[in-house]
Amino acid sequence: METNPNRRRKIARAFxxxxxxxxxxxxxxxxxxxxxxxxxxxxxxxxxEKRNLKEFPEFSVETLFSGDYFDDISLWFSxxxxxxxxxxxxSKVITSMHGVNDIAVTNTSFQADAVPTAPVKQQExxxxxxxxxxxxxxxxxxTVPEETETAEVQEEQSVAEEESSEESSEAKExxxxxxxxxxxxxEEWGGIDAGEMDNAILGNVIQIGGSAFSYxxxxxxxxxxxxxxVSELAENLKDQGxxxxxxxxxxxxxxxxxxxxxxxxxxxxxxxxxxxMMGSMADSVYGVNMFPKLVKHNDEYLYFRTxxxxxxxxxxxxxxxxxETLGMKPxxxxxxxxxxxxxxxxxxxxxxxQPYMLELDDVVAYDPPxxxxxxxxxxxYSFYDWPVITDLSWSDNYVKxxxxxxxxxxLSLATNNDIPDGKTCVxxxxxxxxxxxxxxxxxxxxxxxxDFRAYSRMNISSFVEEYDVDDVILAHMLAMVQGDGAxxxxxxxxx
Amino acid sequence: xxxxxxxxxxxxxxxSLLLCGLFRQKKAQNVVLLISSLIFYAWGxxxxxxxxxxxxxxxxxxxxxxxxxxxxxxxxxKGYVAIAALIDIALIGYFKYAxxxxxxxxxxxxxxxxxxxxxxxxxxxxxxxxxxxDVYKEDAPAQKSYFNVLLYAALFHQCIAGPIVRYKxxxxxxxxxxxxxxxxSRGIRRFSIGLGKKVLLANACGRLADSLFPAAxxxxxxxxxxxxxxxxxxxxxxxxxxxxSAYSDMAIGMGLMMGLHYPENFDHPYVSxxxxxxxxxxxxxxxxxxxxxxxxxxxxxxxxxxxxxxxTLVVWALTGLWHGASWNFVLWGLWFFVFLMIERAxxxxxxxxxxxxxxxxxxxxxxxxxxxxxxxxxxxxGAMVKSLFGMNGNALSDFVTLITLKNNMFLLGVAIIxxxxxxxxxxxxxxxxxxxxxxxxxxxxxTWKIVAFCxxxxxxxxxxxxxxxxxxxxxxxxxxF
Numbered sequence: 022m023e024t025n026p027n028r029r030r031k032i033a034r035a036f037x038x039x040x041x042x043x044x045x046x047x048x049x050x051x052x053x054x055x056x057x058x059x060x061x062x063x064x065x066x067x068x069x070e071k072r073n074l075k076e077f078p079e080f081s082v083e084t085l086f087s088g089d090y091f092d093d094i095s096l097w098f099s100x101x102x103x104x105x106x107x108x109x110x111x112s113k114v115i116t117s118m119h120g121v122n123d124i125a126v127t128n129t130s131f132q133a134d135a136v137p138t139a140p141v142k143q144q145e146x147x148x149x150x151x152x153x154x155x156x157x158x159x160x161x162x163x164t165v166p167e168e169t170e171t172a173e174v175q176e177e178q179s180v181a182e183e184e185s186s187e188e189s190s191e192a193k194e195x196x197x198x199x200x201x202x203x204x205x206x207x208e209e210w211g212g213i214d215a216g217e218m219d220n221a222i223l224g225n226v227i228q229i230g231g232s233a234f235s236y237x238x239x240x241x242x243x244x245x246x247x248x249x250x251v252s253e254l255a256e257n258l259k260d261q262g263x264x265x266x267x268x269x270x271x272x273x274x275x276x277x278x279x280x281x282x283x284x285x286x287x288x289x290x291x292x293x294x295x296x297x298m299m300g301s302m303a304d305s306v307y308g309v310n311m312f313p314k315l316v317k318h319n320d321e322y323l324y325f326r327t328x329x330x331x332x333x334x335x336x337x338x339x340x341x342x343x344x345e346t347l348g349m350k351p352x353x354x355x356x357x358x359x360x361x362x363x364x365x366x367x368x369x370x371x372x373x374x375q376p377y378m379l380e381l382d383d384v385v386a387y388d389p390p391x392x393x394x395x396x397x398x399x400x401x402y403s404f405y406d407w408p409v410i411t412d413l414s415w416s417d418n419y420v421k422x423x424x425x426x427x428x429x430x431x432l433s434l435a436t437n438n439d440i441p442d443g444k445t446c447v448x449x450x451x452x453x454x455x456x457x458x459x460x461x462x463x464x465x466x467x468x469x470x471x472d473f474r475a476y477s478r479m480n481i482s483s484f485v486e487e488y489d490v491d492d493v494i495l496a497h498m499l500a501m502v503q504g505d506g507a508x509x510x511x512x513x514x515x516x
Numbered sequence: 517x518x519x520x521x522x523x524x525x526x527x528x529x530x531x532s533l534l535l536c537g538l539f540r541q542k543k544a545q546n547v548v549l550l551i552s553s554l555i556f557y558a559w560g561x562x563x564x565x566x567x568x569x570x571x572x573x574x575x576x577x578x579x580x581x582x583x584x585x586x587x588x589x590x591x592x593x594k595g596y597v598a599i600a601a602l603i604d605i606a607l608i609g610y611f612k613y614a615x616x617x618x619x620x621x622x623x624x625x626x627x628x629x630x631x632x633x634x635x636x637x638x639x640x641x642x643x644x645x646x647x648x649x650d651v652y653k654e655d656a657p658a659q660k661s662y663f664n665v666l667l668y669a670a671l672f673h674q675c676i677a678g679p680i681v682r683y684k685x686x687x688x689x690x691x692x693x694x695x696x697x698x699x700x701s702r703g704i705r706r707f708s709i710g711l712g713k714k715v716l717l718a719n720a721c722g723r724l725a726d727s728l729f730p731a732a733x734x735x736x737x738x739x740x741x742x743x744x745x746x747x748x749x750x751x752x753x754x755x756x757x758x759x760x761s762a763y764s765d766m767a768i769g770m771g772l773m774m775g776l777h778y779p780e781n782f783d784h785p786y787v788s789x790x791x792x793x794x795x796x797x798x799x800x801x802x803x804x805x806x807x808x809x810x811x812x813x814x815x816x817x818x819x820x821x822x823x824x825x826x827x828t829l830v831v832w833a834l835t836g837l838w839h840g841a842s843w844n845f846v847l848w849g850l851w852f853f854v855f856l857m858i859e860r861a862x863x864x865x866x867x868x869x870x871x872x873x874x875x876x877x878x879x880x881x882x883x884x885x886x887x888x889x890x891x892x893x894x895x896x897x898g899a900m901v902k903s904l905f906g907m908n909g910n911a912l913s914d915f916v917t918l919i920t921l922k923n924n925m926f927l928l929g930v931a932i933i934x935x936x937x938x939x940x941x942x943x944x945x946x947x948x949x950x951x952x953x954x955x956x957x958x959x960x961x962x963t964w965k966i967v968a969f970c971x972x973x974x975x976x977x978x979x980x981x982x983x984x985x986x987x988x989x990x991x992x993x994x995x996x997f
């Protein structure tokens with residue numbers, strides 16, 4: 022015990038921490054308060070989360086007394102805090118320090134149905150393979166081939182078809198209103214709000230090394246619903262000579278991650294799922310199982326690491342698979358014009374457990390060769406001109422994927438003037454179908470791209486009649502039909 | 517409004533701090549504090565400010581009457597205590613417990629189920645009760661000014677999440693003639709530690725707890741591996757301690773900044789060696805309230821054994837009930853009552869002699885108690901208990917659970933360290949060592965001060981801000997209090 026009173030006083034004084042030490046904290050708090058009140062500094066849109074940020078609420082006496090007015094102000098205050106993106110990145114760095122994250126998971130409870138063995142359809146597969154073998158030996162030109170056995174009959178039919186298609190195309194041209202393209206860039210208007218449906222896909226995410234993968238779970242019930250809808254549609258349309266093609270797009274986890282790993286996570290094996298679905302469909306359905314081809318090339322950049330979509334390379338292999346099934350010759354990739362868009366940060370970035378550790382993506386797109394006009398419609402009536410691939414090399418990192426056919430729109434039409442006597446197809450798609458559409462534009466005269474989440478003018482049977490379509494191609498995520506969202510739309514659309 | 521939100525940190529708090537700093541007079545500062553507290557409360561619940569005003573009015577009138585009766589009629593004024601207590605309890609009984617009470621007799625009608633719980637009612641009601649009782653016991657004079665009583669009840673530092681500050685402990689500092697002695701730097705340090713604990717540790721543990729130990733999702737609860745169940749339970753135990761103690765830290769820190777000294781509420785309860793000790797370290801202000809205002813008036817331990825058991829039973833049922841208006845909370849209180857009785861009978865003497873085993877014993881009791889606390893549904897409790905002991909057919913651990921553990925090992929490690937007193941002890945030792953010799957080793961002393969009082973709080977503030985921006989998960993656990 023210190024006895025010297027002077028020294029005791031000095032020590033007591035030393036324990037009194039002077040107000041001066043509070044100054045740095047107060048300065049930092051003061052600066053951030055001033056910044057927080059600088060209204061112009063507040064952002065209005067979050068590109069990374071793909072949403073508009075909360076607006077300052079309208080005043081009303083009811084909301085004042087219920088407390089909602091103040092709650093909304095608090096929400097606005099934090100949602101639009103200046104420097105939001107920077108702060109969120111800092112927060113992700115902090116979260117990355119919670120543990121060792123070479124593999125990271127978001128959720129631990131995941132259950133999927135067991136995949137039954139695929140029904141075997143012997144005759145079906147041999148027919149298809151015969152056709153494929155024939156085409157590859159005789160085909161040279163970039164046109165839809167006609168089967169040599171029934172060539173005469175086909176010619177007659179095609180002439181008749183052309184005549185009637187001319188008439189209907191005139192009628193169709195008349196029903197298409199041409200308007201000006203919207204203001205601003207694809208960055209602002211290139212997409213629809215798919216909301217809950219996309220969230221169902223993203224759900225649980227596992228991160229392995231620098232890539233994020235959404236889990237995939239098979240649903241017996243919903244897969245059967247989908248199979249029934251597609252089979253019925255194919256049966257109804259086959260008498261009109263319309264081919265219904267089901268080409269579900271596998272998710273990245275199935276293709277890029279080892280099967281043992283997927284099993285440990287409880288994820289269903291997508292190859293088996295596709296075999297089951299293709300095997301269960303009616304014979305008139307042209308089923309495309311692109312899984313084996315994708316797996317064969319899985320050392321290439323097939324899927325994005327921070328997004329649930331596939332890249333243009335992955336889409337090319339999907340395109341090859343569709344061509345093989347339909348008996349068309351795929352146009353080699355080097356005939357397309359390569360366009361680099363630059364660094365890309367996608368959808369799974371936000372929901373990944375440790376986004377800071379993800380290796381960022383880049384987007385490369387392939388513009389189809391030849392004289393192709395492309396028109397977009399958001400309502401199904403009025404169309405505006407736009408390039409097939411938009412150059413987004415200058416845009417924000419989060420929107421690069423919208424370079425493919427300008428993002429998601431209710432209906433778009435690509436006309437390949439180099440194949441005037443080619444067939445017409447409609448691609449019924451979700452956002453995964455976007456990179457595959459440009460490839461098909463090299464094989465068809467007219468390619469309609471219909472986003473089933475936004476289109477509501479008429480169902481497919483009417484569409485096929487109205488626009489004189491030959492092939493209906495369903496190019497959507499495999500995961501989309503493991504739930505209710507897409508299937509409930511298909512139940513009225515695919516009739 | 518909650519403390520751990522951007523609007524509090526960068527709008528409400530700086531402005532009220534600035535205004536308090538501008539006015540040096542106690543009376544002027546009290547006006548600022550009162551107005552800002554009412555704004556704070558109204559911001560969250562505009563309608564229920566009225567309830568706060570009414571309860572304070574009742575307490576103010578009753579306390580004045582007690583004094584008047586004592587002075588004029590030489591009576592004690594017990595009646596007024598009873599009136600105040602009855603009205604307060606009736607109001608809290610209606611808003612918080614109506615559903616529970618009605619459920620005893622049958623189906624709860626929709627109108628009762630929809631009664632909203634005014635925030636902080638459990639805290640300010642108790643504070644007002646201590647005011648009336650302290651006046652009755654002549655521990656403090658009654659307030660002539662209604663606004664002072666209102667300030668005491670509504671003070672935003674502790675109104676919504678404690679600690680429960682008894683009137684006689686704060687009376688002098690709030691209303692007395694002597695000037696307040698603010699400790700700005702220490703207050704800021706305490707506040708920022710609380711903020712960091714809440715935002716950086718408690719919220720993250722809460723996210724983990726919610727994915728492994730949700731309150732009602734039976735699929736997850738029964739599907740857990742043993743390791744997953746324990747991880748979820750431990751994460752929950754960490755969340756609830758760090759969250760609750762963080763709010764007390766922030767309240768105490770803000771009080772220090774003004775020169776108001778609130779009592780400590782938590783003293784590292786998880787290092788306790790017995791349930792008896794645990795409740796002397798957990799939510800201490802509630803424990804002492806029940807001891808001084810319920811247990812001792814009922815006779816405490818100075819009576820026959822059966823009566824003492826009954827007194828203890830009442831206190832623990834009330835403790836459980838205070839935490840939530842549902843039967844699982846009462847069960848939770850009674851769970852501790854059983855162990856307390858056993859300890860009092862013979863176990864405590866044993867526990868005092870076996871240090872490590874007593875720690876494990878205590879943690880086991882407390883963790884299992886949290887299962888009852890968390891799940892309102894008996895089937896959920898059952899599912900979780902089965903998972904904890906591997907009785908639901910699930911494996912000891914699986915791939916995903918191990919990955920989850922690996923992903924969170926540093927977080928859990930730091931959170932556990934934050935529960936231990938050693939960090940604080942080391943800081944105290946260092947502070948004492950450096951400052952004691954500050955005249956001889958000035959550089960060391962100044963370095964310590966800069967690190968502990970300048971750098972550390974600023975760092976915590978910035979990190980917490982980052983974590984709060986765009987945060988979707990910032991739960992306020994006290995909406996049921």
